Amino acid sequence: MYKWIPLFISVLLLLTTGCSTTHKIDTDLTKDLTRDLKQLSPLIEKVQFIFTRPDLTYRIDMSNEPSKEELESILTVIKEFTTVDNMNEMARSVNWGLEMSNVYLDVNTDKNKETIEHSYYARYFKTSNASDHSEANIEGYSIWYDQSEK
Known part of the structure; x- marks a missing residue:
């Protein structure tokens, strides 16, 4: 009877830690955005939309480092697309x-797919309190932060 205790504890831990499932999003919206982005730069090889x-x-994913103008154009298109609706x-x-808490833009510009050379994010809530839906706590993805400048 006691030999089942470790298995029970393992299953209980797995259930209580919570699993975040990852989904790739492929909708008409994402197809249109992908097309718009690829028109900005021939360096863009792949665009993915991943929800976790x-x-x-x-x-x-880009084949090389984009020019400053190309990168700014990509960010502008992403900013315009990232509306609450x-x-x-x-x-x-x-x-x-629920609302998407954070929206990240990761731009990889080299063959190392594990590193991200340019990273930005916007958030729905100003604070980590997702239960506070007051106007003072809603940023609504309107401000983008550059994580690359750490």
Whole structure:
């Protein structure tokens, strides 16, 4: 009887730690955005939309380092696309009933797919308190932060 205790504890730990499932998002919205991004630069090889609750990541793989202007153009298109309405539609596509907490833009510009040369993010809430839906706590993805400048 006692030999089942370690197995029971392991299963209980797995269930209580919570698993974040990752979903690749492929909708009409993402197809249109991918097309728009690829028109900006011939260096863009791949664009992915990855949801790992409660966050969304735009992952752009490029063949080389883009010019400053190309990078700014990519960021501008992403900023214009990342509206509360679009994020809610993306959330619904993966059956997520809440706001996407953070939206990340990761731009990889070399052959090492593990490193990210340019990284930005925007958030829905100003604080980590996702239960505070007051206007003072809503940023609504309007401000983008550069994580590359750490």
